[in-house]
Amino acid sequence: KNTCKEDSIISFLGKQDSIGPLTLLGGAKSPANYTSISEVSVYQFERKYVLNKLLSSPDVFWQMNALMQSMVTPMLEREGYVNLPSSEKVLAGLIACGERFGRIESDGSCLIPYYFTQKILGNYLNLARAYVATNLRKLEEDGIIALSPKPWRVNNFEIHKQKLKENHEPYI
Numbered sequence: 001k002n003t004c005k006e007d008s009i010i011s012f013l014g015k016q017d018s019i020g021p022l023t024l025l026g027g028a029k030s031p032a033n034y035t036s037i038s039e040v041s042v043y044q045f046e047r048k049y050v051l052n053k054l055l056s057s058p059d060v061f062w063q064m065n066a067l068m069q070s071m072v073t074p075m076l077e078r079e080g081y082v083n084l085p086s087s088e089k090v091l092a093g094l095i096a097c098g099e100r101f102g103r104i105e106s107d108g109s110c111l112i113p114y115y116f117t118q119k120i121l122g123n124y125l126n127l128a129r130a131y132v133a134t135n136l137r138k139l140e141e142d143g144i145i146a147l148s149p150k151p152w153r154v155n156n157f158e159i160h161k162q163k164l165k166e167n168h169e170p171y172i
Helices: 047-055 060-080 086-101 118-125 129-141 157-167
Strands: none
Touching: 047 060, 060 086, 086 118, 086 129, 086 157, 118 129
């Protein structure tokens, strides 16, 4: 999403997620821009084809509801981080990335994919890259994460994820 300073990430999309459904009915241009941070395959279908598929299904309402929920939920989760203390906000961003795209290791840690950088995390959390770097170092000093060797590792991932859910009231 274009802001006055630079691009701001409002959500990360992954496998089986879709882009462009907001333009199906009105034929308007998308209100968001999409940027790939890893290799992706994107399939484009004609509007008429998609509308026919949706409207011919008896479950059209539930399909559209599920589609909108899958788009809105990550954005609401992100907004839930706004009032967290700085290091918790950065940890929340790492947990969000790890939950959707990370790999859980046998020791209970979660590896964050290489393509998540300080800048990308900052754009997602509306924080300056330097601010993210400072808080990543603090989290590392506290033993919560390991920054090197790359990829970043969130130690005791499920414990930190549960603490995050207990310590702040999400919008959803």
